[in-house]
Amino acid sequence: MDKETLIEVHNRIKPFIHKTPVLSSGLINEMVSADIVFKCENFQKMGAFKMRGAANAILSLSEEERERGVVTHSSGNFAQAVSLAAQKLNVKAYIVMPENAPQVKKNGVRTYHGEIIECESTPEARETTAKKIKELKGASFLHPSNQDEVIYGNSTAAIELLEEFPNLDVILTPIGGGGLIAGTALAAHYFSKNCRVIGGEPMEADDAYRSLISGKIETNNSFHTVADGLRTHLGDRNFPIIQKYVEKIIRVEESEIVDAMRIIWERMKIIIEPSCAVPFAAVLKNKEEFKNKKVGIILSGGNVDVKNLPF
Amino acid sequence: MDKETLIEVHNRIKPFIHKTPVLSSGLINEMVSADIVFKCENFQKMGAFKMRGAANAILSLSEEERERGVVTHSSGNFAQAVSLAAQKLNVKAYIVMPENAPQVKKNGVRTYHGEIIECESTPEARETTAKKIKELKGASFLHPSNQDEVIYGNSTAAIELLEEFPNLDVILTPIGGGGLIAGTALAAHYFSKNCRVIGGEPMEADDAYRSLISGKIETNNSFHTVADGLRTHLGDRNFPIIQKYVEKIIRVEESEIVDAMRIIWERMKIIIEPSCAVPFAAVLKNKEEFKNKKVGIILSGGNVDVKNLPF
Numbered sequence: 001m002d003k004e005t006l007i008e009v010h011n012r013i014k015p016f017i018h019k020t021p022v023l024s025s026g027l028i029n030e031m032v033s034a035d036i037v038f039k040c041e042n043f044q045k046m047g048a049f050k051m052r053g054a055a056n057a058i059l060s061l062s063e064e065e066r067e068r069g070v071v072t073h074s075s076g077n078f079a080q081a082v083s084l085a086a087q088k089l090n091v092k093a094y095i096v097m098p099e100n101a102p103q104v105k106k107n108g109v110r111t112y113h114g115e116i117i118e119c120e121s122t123p124e125a126r127e128t129t130a131k132k133i134k135e136l137k138g139a140s141f142l143h144p145s146n147q148d149e150v151i152y153g154n155s156t157a158a159i160e161l162l163e164e165f166p167n168l169d170v171i172l173t174p175i176g177g178g179g180l181i182a183g184t185a186l187a188a189h190y191f192s193k194n195c196r197v198i199g200g201e202p203m204e205a206d207d208a209y210r211s212l213i214s215g216k217i218e219t220n221n222s223f224h225t226v227a228d229g230l231r232t233h234l235g236d237r238n239f240p241i242i243q244k245y246v247e248k249i250i251r252v253e254e255s256e257i258v259d260a261m262r263i264i265w266e267r268m269k270i271i272i273e274p275s276c277a278v279p280f281a282a283v284l285k286n287k288e289e290f291k292n293k294k295v296g297i298i299l300s301g302g303n304v305d306v307k308n309l310p311f
Numbered sequence: 312m313d314k315e316t317l318i319e320v321h322n323r324i325k326p327f328i329h330k331t332p333v334l335s336s337g338l339i340n341e342m343v344s345a346d347i348v349f350k351c352e353n354f355q356k357m358g359a360f361k362m363r364g365a366a367n368a369i370l371s372l373s374e375e376e377r378e379r380g381v382v383t384h385s386s387g388n389f390a391q392a393v394s395l396a397a398q399k400l401n402v403k404a405y406i407v408m409p410e411n412a413p414q415v416k417k418n419g420v421r422t423y424h425g426e427i428i429e430c431e432s433t434p435e436a437r438e439t440t441a442k443k444i445k446e447l448k449g450a451s452f453l454h455p456s457n458q459d460e461v462i463y464g465n466s467t468a469a470i471e472l473l474e475e476f477p478n479l480d481v482i483l484t485p486i487g488g489g490g491l492i493a494g495t496a497l498a499a500h501y502f503s504k505n506c507r508v509i510g511g512e513p514m515e516a517d518d519a520y521r522s523l524i525s526g527k528i529e530t531n532n533s534f535h536t537v538a539d540g541l542r543t544h545l546g547d548r549n550f551p552i553i554q555k556y557v558e559k560i561i562r563v564e565e566s567e568i569v570d571a572m573r574i575i576w577e578r579m580k581i582i583i584e585p586s587c588a589v590p591f592a593a594v595l596k597n598k599e600e601f602k603n604k605k606v607g608i609i610l611s612g613g614n615v616d617v618k619n620l621p622f
Contacts, residue, residue: 047580265582265617266617269354269358270581271580271581272580306622309617309620
């Protein structure tokens with residue numbers, strides 16, 4: 001891995017992604033006495049940064065592999081991202097989803113012509129079903145967060161942010177499966193002088209926080225967090241990058257996540273998922289630490305059921 | 312009134328407003344088979360186009376008048392706009408509000424240091440109280456929609472839109488008090504070749520539609536519309552402009568407004584008020600009419616109580 005690889009990745013996926021806008025709010029800056037710039041991946045194609053990693057993963061396949069299709073198990077944004085990226089590249093996408101997945105998520109995949117394969121609602125059933133598709137169709141398995149191509153693709157959000165704001169002191173991202181923060185950490189390492197990278201994580205799913213302390217990948221017994229995108233754990237591809245390049249992880253309470261989300265909705269008039277309110281909640285919680293700093297926050301996505309909000 | 316006047320107005324208010332972004336959505340364009348560009352006044356300072364008119368109205372006052380302050384009666388966006396514009400120009404703002412106005416609206420005014428004067432919740436009480444302040448303090452009265460300076464200020468949203476997209480076939484705005492559509496109509500007349508202007512109005516508050524037919528200002532007996540910004544009627548300053556330059560008004564049902572609002576929220580990930588979903592609802596309703604056209608829609612504001620949504 002080097003800087004050139006990430007530049008190649010960025011150039012490769014550019015035709016398939018939006019260069020998302022970077023927004024700021026005077027009122028929010030006053031509130032925290034810092035300069036915060038928000039990289040709006042909620043405006044990304046299909047509504048989340050996942051499009052970057054999915055596009056790069058499919059573009060990295062050989063012609064032959066592409067002909068056999070791709071498969072993933074995800075009920076969230078990565079399912080839609082793989083479906084859309086595959087559609088654009090004329091590749092068949094098989095999406096393994098639990099049979100009880102919300103209709104809105106199934107519809108999202110169908111919008112982009114992904115083929116849904118239903119399975120029981122257990123992690124084992126998802127993995128077995130995906131493996132079966134892989135064998136049956138010869139499809140390439142794509143992992144939402146623990147795959148190099150996906151991590152490199154994700155890094156391009158922070159690369160764009162640093163191109164526009166080269167003097168950031170710190171970038172914060174949410175931390176769920178670890179794919180976004182690992183990509184962001186690589187971007188900061190190769191594309192900035194001294195920009196630090198900090199993760200935001202719900203107290204209710206603080207596996208990454210505990211993993212950094214114990215030095216091995218920890219999991220959660222339960223996921224009672226509104227940040228539905230963060231109910232996953234790290235993997236062996238992204239954990240070493242996180243260990244090496246991420247300064248620390250700040251944990252926040254559920255009420256802090258909801259408050260942060262509401263402030264961004266009300267002040268910035270943009271729709272963000274609960275997951276991506278987590279880093280801003282971390283800044284609000286630790287104001288002193290970020291005072292007078294130039295802070296970048298990656299707003300990871302905007303796919304939220306507007307009929308079922310946490311406030 | 313001529314083109315030069317509007318150019319002067321625009322230059323005068325530029326330091327006090329945002330040049331708001333223009334957004335579009337591939338999925339929405341597919342949905343209506345047209346090219347729609349949305350002028351995002353929901354991202355304007357204080358969250359609505361009203362900032363433009365309020366800024367111009369205060370900037371048009373003499374030094375002496377400014378020293379005595381300004382007064383308006385509004386419980387909506389214009390109250391916040393006057394408060395903020397006055398604060399920036401170091402002018403005292405008296406805002407007459409009904410005592411039962413929602414706390415969130417009072418807080419909005421207080422954020423910008425407007426002084427709230429409470430009165431009974433009747434149109435008469437609001438006017439009498441504002442008149443009293445005018446006499447007592449010598450403050451200049453600013454009208455939310457029926458004042459030339461406000462109308463000219465409002466025109467600058469469409470001027471910016473036409474600068475960026477000179478070939479629009481038509482611009483749609485919501486129609487409430489008439490100040491936005493009148494300004495937009497002036498902008499289209501002076502700054503485009505043949506761009507038509509069409510209003511969108513709730514069936515439940517269709518006074519402007521009826522006014523255009525009868526040739527005199529009509530009012531509503533009731534306002535059972537979710538589009539809370541449009542529960543007002545036209546005035547003698549804007550009605551002649553609307554009669555002269557607005558092609559027609561399309562009326563939409565309440566359910567059509569809510570659906571249009573939800574589509575913009577879900578597809579564009581931006582927060583808009585119910586009022587500014589009305590023109591998009593009109594396009595969705597009359598798809599054939601707008602097919603293959605270049606359509607501009609002014610999203611008038613984004614101040615909505617996210618704890619109390621219509622869906």
